[in-house]
Every structure is written in C-alpha cells, then in structure tokens.
Amino acid sequence: MSPRKPPRLATWLLNRFGLARQNPSLMGDLLEEFRSGRSAAWFWRQTVVVILTGLARHVSLRRRLLTAYAIGGSAETAIAFALWRFHVPWQLYASGSEAASALIFRMFLAVVLSALCYVLFDFLKAHYRALPANQNMVMIASERFIGLLGLYWSFAMFLNSQWAFVFIQSWLLLWEVGFALKDSRGVRS
Amino acid sequence: MSRSSYLGEFEILVLLALMRLGDDAYGVPISREIEQRSGREVALGSVYAALERLEEKGLVASRLGDPSAERGGRAKRYFRVTESGLRDVRQTQRALVNLWKGLPGLEIGRPKGRIA
Numbered sequence: 001m002s003p004r005k006p007p008r009l010a011t012w013l014l015n016r017f018g019l020a021r022q023n024p025s026l027m028g029d030l031l032e033e034f035r036s037g038r039s040a041a042w043f044w045r046q047t048v049v050v051i052l053t054g055l056a057r058h059v060s061l062r063r064r065l066l067t068a069y070a071i072g073g074s075a076e077t078a079i080a081f082a083l084w085r086f087h088v089p090w091q092l093y094a095s096g097s098e099a100a101s102a103l104i105f106r107m108f109l110a111v112v113l114s115a116l117c118y119v120l121f122d123f124l125k126a127h128y129r130a131l132p133a134n135q136n137m138v139m140i141a142s143e144r145f146i147g148l149l150g151l152y153w154s155f156a157m158f159l160n161s162q163w164a165f166v167f168i169q170s171w172l173l174l175w176e177v178g179f180a181l182k183d184s185r186g187v188r189s
Numbered sequence: 190m191s192r193s194s195y196l197g198e199f200e201i202l203v204l205l206a207l208m209r210l211g212d213d214a215y216g217v218p219i220s221r222e223i224e225q226r227s228g229r230e231v232a233l234g235s236v237y238a239a240l241e242r243l244e245e246k247g248l249v250a251s252r253l254g255d256p257s258a259e260r261g262g263r264a265k266r267y268f269r270v271t272e273s274g275l276r277d278v279r280q281t282q283r284a285l286v287n288l289w290k291g292l293p294g295l296e297i298g299r300p301k302g303r304i305a
Contacts, residue, residue, distance in 0.1 A: 003259070023237060024263045024264070025215070025216065025237075025253070025263060025264060025265060025266035026216060026233060026234065026237045027261070027263055028256075028257075028260035028261060028263030028264065028265065029215065029216035029217050029233050029260070029265075030233060031259075031260050031261045031263070032217055032259060032260045033217055033233070035259060045232065046232055046233055046234060049232035049233075049234040049235060050232075050233070050234035050237075051234075052234075053232075053234045053235060053237075053238040054234070056238075057238060057241070
C-alpha cells in the first residue's frame with residue numbers, strides 16, 4: 001500500500017513559499033506526523049502556521065530593508081498625490097500645443113527627467129550596501145523614492161486622465177512591493 | 190541575566206522539552222512532549238521558529254540525522270541544549286521562583302485557593 005499523501009494544495013503552497021526547501025527537516029516532521037494518522041485538517045493548520053511564522057521571520061530579519069522600502073514608497077505616494085491634487089502633470093501636458101513639436105518636447109522632457117532620476121538611483125544603489133545599517137535604510141528609501149518618481153514622470157507626461165494616473169500609481173506601488181520582496185531575499189537587516 | 194537573553198514562555202517550554210527528551214529531541218517528539226505536558230496543541234512551525242531563535246542565541250545546537258523514506262527522504266534535525274542554554278533556564282527558573290515566593294494562593298505545590 002502506498003503511503004498517505006498530504007493535501008496537494010497545502011504542499012504546493014509550502015513549496016511555492018520556498019519553505020520546503022528552506023527547512024526540509026520541518027517538512028519531514030510534518031509528513032511523518034501526517035502519516036502516523038493526523039488528519040488533512042491538521043496538515044492544513046500546520047501549513048498555515050508554517051507560512052505565517054515563515055513570513056513573520058522573513059520580515060523580522062529584514063525589518064530595516066522593508067522599512068526603507070515603506071518610507072520610500074510612502075514619500076513617493078505622498079508627492080505623487082500632491083501632484084495629482086494640484087494637477088501638475090496636466091499643466092505640463094497642456095504646456096505645449098497639439099502639434100508634433102509639442103509631442104517631441106514632452107517626450108524629450110520625460111526622457112531627461114527619467115534619466116536624471118535613474119542616474120541618481122543607480123548611484124545610490126551602487127553605494128548604499130557599503131554603508132552602516134542605519135544609513136543603508138535612508139539610502140534605500142531615497143533610491144526607491146527617486147526611481148519611482150522618475151518612472152512616474154515618464155508616464156505622467158503623456159497623460160491627461162486622472163483615472164489613468166491613479167491606475168499608474170497603483171501599478172507602481174505593486175511594482176514597489178515586488179521589488180521589496182525580491183531585494184529582501186537572502187538579505188538580513 | 191542580560192536583557193537580550195530573557196526567555197519567552199514558549200522558549201522555556203521548548204528548552205525544557207529538549208532537556209526531558211535528551212538525545213531523541215527532534216520536531217515531532219518535542220511538539221508531542223509540550224502538548225502532553227502543557228495540554229495545548231502546538232504547531233510544528235512554531236516549535237521550529239522558537240528553535241531557530243534559540244539556536245541563533247546560542248542556547249540550542251542541532252545536527253542532522255539520516256534521511257528516511259517515511260519522511261519523504263528528509264533527514265531529522267536533532268536538537269540539544271547548550272551550556273549557556275542550561276544556564277539561562279536555571280536563571281529563568283530562579284527569577285520565576287523568586288517572583289512566585291510569598292504570593293498568597295500561588296505557592297508552588299499548594300492547591301489553587303482564593304487569594305487572601
């Protein structure tokens with residue numbers, strides 16, 4: 001008789017979160033207990049706890065890095081909201097005429113603004129890891145803030161719809177969260 | 190005891206379970222021991238999280254056993270309490286006993302009674 005198999009979705013989740021690879025002994029313990037007669041509900045409860053404790057530990061080990069991302073993202077959001085509130089992007093959009101030369105001007109301005117932001121972004125990125133932890137935090141926050149603002153400007157130059165602006169802002173925030181998770185892998189604060 | 194070496198309630202439970210189990214202390218028996226002695230269900234994930242914290246503090250050491258088929262080819266990880274772990278448990282015990290002493294209705298070994 002083949003041994004009992006634990007719920008597939010639960011084991012998929014454990015693998016997906018990288019927990020099975022990080023802690024094979026814990027996975028072995030779960031399997032041993034399950035095969036000794038524990039229920040599928042028990043296995044699910046254990047899976048939820050393993051995922052939650054894994055996430056909590058991930059955050060606790062990288063709290064400085066994640067705080068930096070939160071500060072950078074919040075600052076960028078606050079400024080972007082202020083720009084939206086006072087219609088700054090649309091003033092820039094309206095600054096040219098509908099002629100082809102105005103389009104070229106807006107494209108040029110967007111590229112220059114983005115390039116300036118990303119030069120500073122890359123400079124900070126290349127230097128922050130050598131700094132002490134408390135300065136690292138400021139640097140990471142600054143680089144995220146500058147990088148996102150640059151990307152925001154490059155998009156905002158071509159928009160005159162507030163809803164499109166909100167959509168881009170939301171997308172950028174998701175992008176920011178993705179960056180934070182990617183960067184935090186293998187890094188300890 | 191320094192501030193950084195204060196032990197939480199669950200950490201003390203895990204350390205005491207390790208001491209009771211001796212050489213056979215890995216995830217499954219540790220969680221069973223705590224469940225039997227404390228009467229509450231314990232998640233293996235919480236046990237491992239506590240053990241990793243304790244290992245980082247140098248209070249626990251671990252070694253890998255041999256992989257087995259019943260565990261899907263995964264090895265057991267055996268834990269033991271280190272000298273400094275033992276010292277911290279003793280200090281925590283002393284501190285708790287001192288705090289317990291003289292509290293009306295909470296003396297060790299006496300049945301629960303009304304606080305006078």
